Amino acid sequence: AVYDANTDALPLSTLHDYVIVGGGVAGSVLANRLTEDANVSVLLLEAGPFHKGVIETEVPFYFWLGIPSTYQWNYTTVPQSSANNRIIDYPRGHILGGSSAINGLVYDRAASSDFDKLANMTGDSGWGWDSMLSYYEKLETFGPPADGHNITGQFDPAVHGFSGPLGVSLPGYSQTLDALVLESLNNSTYPYNEDSNNGDELGFAWQVSTIHNGTRTTAATAYLADNYLARPNLDVVVNAFVTRVLASNGSDIDTVEFHAVDNTTNVNAQASREVIMSAGSVNTPHILLNSGIGDNATLSAMNITPVHHLPSVGQNMSDTTVIYVSWEVSSNDTFDPILNNETARAEAFAQWNATRTGRMANGAINLQGLLRMNESDPSVQSIYQQYGESVAGSSDPDFEMLFIDGFTGTSNGTYMSMLFGVLSPMSRGSITLNASDPMGPPLIDPNYFASEYDVLVMRQALLTGFEFLSTGPWPSYLGQPVNGLAEVIDAVGTGDFTAMDELMRNGVQNGAHLVATSSMSPYGADWGVVDPDLRVKGLNGLRVVDASVYPFVPGGATQLPTYCLAERASDVIKASQ
Numbered sequence: 205a206v207y208d209a210n211t212d213a214l215p216l217s218t219l220h221d222y223v224i225v226g227g228g229v230a231g232s233v234l235a236n237r238l239t240e241d242a243n244v245s246v247l248l249l250e251a252g253p254f255h256k257g258v259i260e261t262e263v264p265f266y267f268w269l270g271i272p273s274t275y276q277w278n279y280t281t282v283p284q285s286s287a288n289n290r291i292i293d294y295p296r297g298h299i300l301g302g303s304s305a306i307n308g309l310v311y312d313r314a315a316s317s318d319f320d321k322l323a324n325m326t327g328d329s330g331w332g333w334d335s336m337l338s339y340y341e342k343l344e345t346f347g348p349p350a351d352g353h354n355i356t357g358q359f360d361p362a363v364h365g366f367s368g369p370l371g372v373s374l375p376g377y378s379q380t381l382d383a384l385v386l387e388s389l390n391n392s393t394y395p396y397n398e399d400s401n402n403g404d405e406l407g408f409a410w411q412v413s414t415i416h417n418g419t420r421t422t423a424a425t426a427y428l429a430d431n432y433l434a435r436p437n438l439d440v441v442v443n444a445f446v447t448r449v450l451a452s453n454g455s456d457i458d459t460v461e462f463h464a465v466d467n468t469t470n471v472n473a474q475a476s477r478e479v480i481m482s483a484g485s486v487n488t489p490h491i492l493l494n495s496g497i498g499d500n501a502t503l504s505a506m507n508i509t510p511v512h513h514l515p516s517v518g519q520n521m522s523d524t525t526v527i528y529v530s531w532e533v534s535s536n537d538t539f540d541p542i543l544n545n546e547t548a549r550a551e552a553f554a555q556w557n558a559t560r561t562g563r564m565a566n567g568a569i570n571l572q573g574l575l576r577m578n579e580s581d582p583s584v585q586s587i588y589q590q591y592g593e594s595v596a597g598s599s600d601p602d603f604e605m606l607f608i609d610g611f612t613g614t615s616n617g618t619y620m621s622m623l624f625g626v627l628s629p630m631s632r633g634s635i636t637l638n639a640s641d642p643m644g645p646p647l648i649d650p651n652y653f654a655s656e657y658d659v660l661v662m663r664q665a666l667l668t669g670f671e672f673l674s675t676g677p678w679p680s681y682l683g684q685p686v687n688g689l690a691e692v693i694d695a696v697g698t699g700d701f702t703a704m705d706e707l708m709r710n711g712v713q714n715g716a717h718l719v720a721t722s723s724m725s726p727y728g729a730d731w732g733v734v735d736p737d738l739r740v741k742g743l744n745g746l747r748v749v750d751a752s753v754y755p756f757v758p759g760g761a762t763q764l765p766t767y768c769l770a771e772r773a774s775d776v777i778k779a780s781q
């Protein structure tokens with residue numbers, strides 16, 4: 205059943221086997237899979253509201269209209285010292301379904317080499333690609349696109365699933381832009397990849413999105429659908445803000461302290477087997493630190509009683525590093541009118557509402573390029589000489605290049621934008637407590653561009669993009685570059701990167717793929733927060749299952765790797781019962 209902590213009497217008198225903190229991607233998967241066994245009971249605590257009927261999270265295109273404050277944590281970063289001290293918005297989902305309810309809908313599984321690296325790093329072959337691929341296939345229903353077009357040649361059915369909880373699909377609206385990207389591929393050496401989710405990500409591919417029947421799918425719509433919520437052994441409490449985890453008997457963690465969002469009186473929920481942290485890469489370390497699990501000296505200095513010395517909690521944060529650039533275009537057929545013209549927007553919404561088709565049924569991205577730097581280029585060789593390689597292996601991209609059919613802010617006119625992202629950045633940041641208010645928002649420091657390596661890879665990404673757009677159909681489609689991009693392109697022609705680097709530092713945005721703040725490491729390692737079975741090192745009764753356990757960003761995007769991680773974690777937990 206579902207309870208609202210603000211208004212309902214809560215089911216706390218009975219002990220649950222598992223108490224899960226956070227009903228986002230990982231927490232929803234776990235709540236579902238663990239309660240498949242009718243003898244196992246789960247209490248899921250989510251700070252945000254119930255998800256049903258929230259139209260902003262149902263219409264795929266609404267991603268471009270901005271995330272309402274009710275459904276996100278409204279975080280910002282600390283001033284980014286390598287990004288001209290900018291403070292950057294840092295949204296995280298605050299609703300049942302978590303960030304899957306507000307994200308860019310992009311479906312990327314990462315490369316086989318990412319998972320094989322993880323298996324090597326942790327000494328657990330269960331995290332390797334062959335094992336994870338079976339979970340990827342289990343978790344999805346690969347369905348038809350919203351426009352019903354023939355998808356032969358746009359994906360490989362052999363590596364997809366057709367009966368799992370999460371509905372996904374290929375682009376459901378054909379953009380003028382798509383044909384141009386494909387035309388320029390035909391005349392170039394850039395490879396087309398029929399399915400970038402088969403372990404080899406490299407090349408240009410049709411983008412799969414978390415959309416089913418023209419509607420966004422989230423961890424809640426998929427894993428907490430009515431038939432699952434009806435299980436007598438599953439209790440879900442929304443509007444429940446978790447503050448700490450505790451050991452009621454002084455040793456094993458077995459208690460979760462929380463309060464209703466509208467009422468600051470704390471209550472406790474008890475687990476007879478385990479407490480599982482699934483509050484995401486920002487809030488899991490935040491709650492652990494407030495619980496006294498972290499670096500002893502730092503916690504003591506903040507008057508928090510240290511419970512368990514684990515210095516890696518909140519450290520090693522890694523996030524993809526992204527910028528957007530835009531050009532005016534000659535076409536009127538972009539999504540800009542929907543953003544900027546109320547009549548066009550109302551019409552597109554009416555179409556979605558009536559038939560679940562049209563631009564509003566479509567994901568954010570139709571085609572993506574996942575690419576490596578050009579190893580024969582001397583400037584790339586010098587990057588490797590100085591920094592080594594950051595990516596996991598030869599099927600892993602250094603950067604992404606996504607095509608966007610409009611301008612991503614308020615504007616007049618019509619545009620094409622591109623998102624460039626450094627996928628395996630070397631910069632590392634942190635999540636730490638704010639000394640003046642530890643329970644308040646944590647200090648979020650992704651430390652964008654702190655490593656010069658990330659700057660150099662981003663340069664290569666932009667140069668590749670400019671080259672890609674210099675031939676084929678582009679010169680007649682693209683008009684003026686906007687927001688300082690023209691100067692950057694001119695200066696690059698003379699070998700001067702000053703303007704480009706400045707554009708990056710002024711433009712870097714929230715990459716949204718943060719990981720590693722509760723990193724996995726081998727048993728007995730002197731770094732990391734959890735063992736390969738996701739138990740918090742040195743503590744009984746406590747696991748972390750969410751994106752924060754990935755030690756590095758899996759190449760691409762993080763929601764699918766998190767769904768997959770939680771699917772495997774459910775089996776690991778079941779096997780340990």
Ligand SMILES: Cc1cc2nc3c(=O)[nH]c(=O)nc-3n(C[C@H](O)[C@H](O)[C@H](O)COP(=O)(O)OP(=O)(O)OC[C@H]3O[C@@H](n4cnc5c(N)ncnc54)[C@H](O)[C@@H]3O)c2cc1C
Nearest residue numbers: 226228229230251302303307308310446484750751761763
């Ligand atoms: C704006 C944005 C765009 C993104 N775009 C993409 C994309 O296009 N493709 C992609 O693959 N990935 C994308 N991501 C990343 C992806 O959504 C995340 O990697 C994924 O959701 C991580 O899952 P999680 O379970 O770790 O955390 P979340 O899904 O964030 O879930 C954490 C949950 O815990 C809850 N919680 C936190 N603290 C507490 C507390 N104290 N008490 C109770 N509950 C709490 C939260 O409210 C939330 O519901 C995006 C993320 C954002 C924010």
